[in-house]
Amino acid sequence: MNYKGFRIDIHQDEEGCSVSDALESGAATLYAWHRRYKLGEAPPWADEARDEGKLAEAIVEHNPGAVVLPVYMLDHSGLRFSTTPFGCRWDSGQVGVIFTMEPESEGGGERLLRAIVEEMDQRASGNVWGYVVTTPEGEQLDSCWGFVGNEDDGYMLDEARSAVDHEIARRASGEQLVAEAFAL
DSSP: OEETTEEEEEEEOGGGOOGGGGGTTSSOEEEEOOSSOOOOOOOHHHHHHHHTTOHHHHHHHHSTTOEEEEEEEEESSSEEEESSOOSOTTTEEEEEEEEEOSOOGGGHHHHHHHHHHHHHHHHHTTOEEEEEEEOTTSOEEEEEEEEESOTTSSHHHHHHHHHHHHHHHHHHHHHHHHHHHHHO
């Protein structure tokens, strides 16, 4: 797309499609088990509690005040993640739990966990984008990657347009300085 004479190209960010990137902030911890995918690591006590069907209780015991939600995965023509079960009993099931120490006041901890699992789902679906802004002279002006969500959500495009507007303002102020220098 062209914007004020500059070119903005949107590309899928294949490097940003790692599910683990959704957990980078450290606001939540995922304990997950799957025979084909490495989704999260858990301490030995969690393995034992999972085998006994008491993982959520064990997490709260080891982390008093933790907010815990189940994590479900659908593995069919790609991966999908959710905090609620999928309708397919053959290709889906619970793969673990996610928890946080964020306060639960007004549902804060639960909202945070749902948002993180939604981001995991978006990343697993390849729904991560980036932009490249090119000047009218053909030089790369700016780029930014790792926008999670639909490529046309608006935020990413707003950021790219902001880079163009900033460059236009910078060029205009430079032209003004040159004009003032010659006026002296």
